[in-house]
Amino acid sequence: MKLVIQRVAEASVSVDSQLISKIGKGLCVLVGISKYDTHEDMKYLVRKLLNARLFDNEKKWNASVKDKQYEILCISQFTLCYQFKSNKLTFHRAMETEKSKEMYGNFLSELRNQYDSSKIFDGVFGAYMDVCIKNDGPVTITIDSPSESKKPDEEINQS
Structure with a gap:
């Protein structure tokens, strides 16, 4: 699994011009699920996401x-599992x-x-979604699950 986490002042997602979800200050998280991911990977990422020190309190980044009781907006995004084959994405x-839908549902349940x-x-x-993000900072980080480092050599990005 791969998470792209953006600290946001606000974020929203719409489908067919209908607002689905909107948050204020917090995190917008793009979630990519690969065929190698396990339940343990999902639990690892939930723990990392909830405990990552991305905000200031009396100290910076602490x-x-x-801790801040902020909101989280998650967006499933299979394109995070891309590879380049020449100049084409695969x-x-x-x-x-x-299976991905089930894993994503489990991810959300574990977060909750x-x-x-x-x-x-x-x-x-x-769904085809319109995601609006008002980045705060900007702060953007990625977190990969442990299985990302265990992929066979032929799975590594090719140029």
């Missing part, structure tokens, strides 16, 4: 989203749709179990 590392469920929002899995 508070997590949980997505063969992405998990099959139904580990944090305040009223502060966890998401888009529509598999």
Whole structure:
């Protein structure tokens, strides 16, 4: 799994011009799920996401989203599992749709179990979404699951 985490002043997601979710200060998280990902990977990323010190309190970079009681907007994004083959993108590392949908649902459930469920929002899995982000900082980080480093050599990005 790969997370692209952006600290935001606000963020929203719409489908067919209909607002699905909107948050204020917090994190917008793009979630990519690969065919190598496991339940343990998902739990690892939830723990990292909730405890990453991305915000200021009395010291710089010393508070997590949980410490600040901010909101989280998650967006499923299979394109994070890309590879280049020459100049063309390939997505063969992405998990099959139904399994990915289940894993993403488990990811959201685990977030809600580990944090305040009223502060966890998401888009529509598999839909074409318009995501609006007002980046705060800007601060953008990525977190890869442990399985990302265990991929076979032929799975490494090719130029």
